[in-house]
Amino acid sequence: KVETLVSHDVIGRLMLMSVRQPGLAKVYEALLGFSGDEFYMAEWPELVGHTFGDLLLRFPDAIPIGVFSSEGYLALRPSTTLEIQEGDSIIVIAEDNDTYKPETPSDIDAGDPPEEVKHKRIREKILFCGWRRDIRDILQQLDRIVQKGSEVHMMTHCVPLEKRTARLMEDGLDVDSLQNLVIKHFHGNTSVRRKLEILPIETYSSCMIFADEAFESDTLHADSHSLATLLLIRDIQSTRTGTTPRISITSTDMKAAGLARSITDLSHGERCPIICEVLDPHTQKTISNNRHLSLTSDFCQTNKLIAQVLAMVAEDRTVNLLFDELLGNAGCNMAVVPS
Secondary structure: OOOOOOHHHHHHHHHHHHHHOOOHHHHHHHHOOOOOOEEEEEEOHHHOOOEHHHHOOOOOOEEEEEEEOOOOOEEEOOOOOOEOOOOOEEEEEEOOOOOOOOOOOOOOOOOOOOOOOOOOOOOOEEEEEOOOOOHHHHHHHHHHHOOOOEEEEEEEOOOOHHHHHHHHHHHOOOHHHOOOEEEEEEEOOOOOHHHHOOOOHHHOOEEEEOOOHHHOOOHHHHHHHHHHHHHHHHHHHHHHHOOOOOOOOOHHHHHHHOOOOOHHHHHHOOOOOEEEEEOOHHHHHHHHOOHHHHOOOEEEEHHHHHHHHHHHHHHOOOHHHHHHHHOOOOOOOOOOOOO
C-alpha cells in the first residue's frame, strides 16, 4: 500500500494555523519528529469496555487525545462516554511508545477549569509576502475560516500582476469562488523598503512571509530575502505606530525550553503576529542565537518539518489522518492560550 502526503500543503496549512495562533509553530516543532514527546497510538485489550473518560486517569505518563477505531474512523477529543471497542487504538501524546501503559486509576484534583473566552470574529487584513506553490490551498483554507469581507494583500516580484489570476486559475483556484476573502495584489520586492512602504503595514492583523518559489533552489538566498522582509516590516510598523517591540525573555526560558522564543512571551502577543518561513538549518541556528531577531516573529523551518512528518507517517501511516484533522478547517485543532 502507498500512503500519499502532499508536503507543501501540510506545511502551508501549518503556517496558516501558526500565524493565527502565535506559538503554535513551536508546539508542532516539539511534537513532530522523534525527540521529546510525540503522537503514538496502540491497542490496549485491558481497556475494552471502558469509556474514554476513564482513560484520563489510567495514563499517568501520557495524555490520551483520541481514538482510532477498528473501522478506520478517527475521533479526536471524543465524548467522555465513548466506549472503547475491541480493535480500537488509543491516541496519546507521550515521550516514547515504551514509556507509558495503562495503570490503576488514581484520584487527581484537577481544580476548576478556566472560564471559556469567546472570541468575536472580525474582519481581518492579512499580508502575504512571497509566492508558494501551494498558495491556492492556503487561500482556500483561509477563505473557510475568516469573517466575510476579510482581505489578503499579496506582494511579490516573482509573479507579474497581470498573470496572477491566471496562475491561480491554473492551479485550481477561481478567485470569484472565494466567499469571504478579497485578494488585493501588489508588485514589488519585499526586501526593498520603498516597496513595502506603499503598503498599509500598520493596519495588518497578521503577516505570512513565504520562501518565494523563485528562490527554492538556493535556500540561503531565500532565507536572506525572508529575514530582510521580516526586519523591514517590523521597523516600518515601529516607525508608523511609534512603539518599540517588546522583549521580555529570560535565559532560563531559553535553556529550559530550547526554543528561540518562549510561549510565555507569545502570550503577551504582538499587535500583528508574523510567521516567517526558513529553509536552511544554519539560518534557524542563527535565529536561535540572536535574541532580538528571534523575538520578531514565529519561524517555521519547513524543510525540517517536512522530513519529520514524512518520518512519522512512514512509521505509522494513520498519523497522516491525524494531521489532516489537526491542520484542517473543521474538526479539532491545537490552540495556545495564556495560562
